[in-house]
Amino acid sequence: MKRAKAMLEVANVNKSFGGIMALMDVSFRVDRGTITAMIGPNGAGKTTLLNVITGIYMASAGEILFEGKNISGIRPHQVSYLGISRTFQNLQVFQNMSALENVMVGSHCRTSAGFIACLARTLKVKREEKEVRNRAMEMLGFVNLAGKQNQPGSSLPCGDQKRLELARALVSHPKLVLLDEPVSGLNNSETEEMGDLILKLKESGMTVLLVEHDMNFVMRVSDVIVVLNYGEKLAQGSPAEIQNDDMVIAAYLGD
Numbered sequence: 001m002k003r004a005k006a007m008l009e010v011a012n013v014n015k016s017f018g019g020i021m022a023l024m025d026v027s028f029r030v031d032r033g034t035i036t037a038m039i040g041p042n043g044a045g046k047t048t049l050l051n052v053i054t055g056i057y058m059a060s061a062g063e064i065l066f067e068g069k070n071i072s073g074i075r076p077h078q079v080s081y082l083g084i085s086r087t088f089q090n091l092q093v094f095q096n097m098s099a100l101e102n103v104m105v106g107s108h109c110r111t112s113a114g115f116i117a118c119l120a121r122t123l124k125v126k127r128e129e130k131e132v133r134n135r136a137m138e139m140l141g142f143v144n145l146a147g148k149q150n151q152p153g154s155s156l157p158c159g160d161q162k163r164l165e166l167a168r169a170l171v172s173h174p175k176l177v178l179l180d181e182p183v184s185g186l187n188n189s190e191t192e193e194m195g196d197l198i199l200k201l202k203e204s205g206m207t208v209l210l211v212e213h214d215m216n217f218v219m220r221v222s223d224v225i226v227v228l229n230y231g232e233k234l235a236q237g238s239p240a241e242i243q244n245d246d247m248v249i250a251a252y253l254g255d
């Protein structure tokens with residue numbers, strides 16, 4: 001039987017920074033509607049790979065295929081336009097902006113009205129603004145922040161800020177979301193809430209690729225786990241397979 005086209009394919013990707021080989025011949029696929037986690041020790045190359053996928057870095061060799069199309073080397077805003085959005089390892093919430101404005105920022109590359117139209121605030125601009133606002137409100141509700149739309153970013157606890165970033169990543173109707181350490185800095189109940197949300201995202205049909213060190217969280221939410229070590233793919237499998245993989249235990253998980 002022919003296998004369906006992957007949502008994302010990382011094919012033989014290398015990335016070097018001067019003499020440092022951050023990624024060496026890394027290949028894996030992310031199937032539509034699944035949650036894939038990348039794990040591995042500090043410096044293994046996880047964030048570098050997210051940066052290669054999103055066009056922040058250009059791969060030194062290899063290809064990134066999105067829905068079967070080679071997107072290697074295209075600019076970050078083009079990657080976003082194609083339907084890949086992401087969150088970052090460190091909180092990127094604008095502290096002086098309201099929660100709603102923080103989410104609306106995520107849709108900037110989707111609106112089509114040009115500069116002159118914006119200046120004139122034509123009907124088209126107003127309509128697009130209204131649509132973006134409605135979508136942002138919907139996403140705030142999705143991440144359990146309904147009612148907090150007018151609060152400044154700075155007033156929100158860490159768990160709310162992380163979920164706010166998720167809402168921002170979702171506002172542009174992506175097909176694939178990349179989450180860099182979605183539960184770092186969160187307490188147990190905030191981590192559980194984030195896990196529930198990511199599983200709810202999957203139920204809605206979204207495809208997710210995430211990087212995370214919290215193994216309970218990873219084992220709970222992932223369909224597939226890819227393990228990186230010193231820039232190389234060490235293993236790939238289901239949570240149960242990875243938990244029992246001797247090489248992964250020796251390199252990362254421990255006993």
Ligand code: ATP
Nearest residue numbers: 017020021022040041042043044045046047048049
């Ligand atoms: P962590 O779990 O600590 O976030 P990671 O697996 O995400 O680690 P990366 O941040 O991708 O690891 O780093 C992989 C390697 O590439 C490291 O040796 C790092 O120092 C190096 N590296 C990453 N970005 C750059 C850069 N812009 N310039 C030079 N070296 C870099």
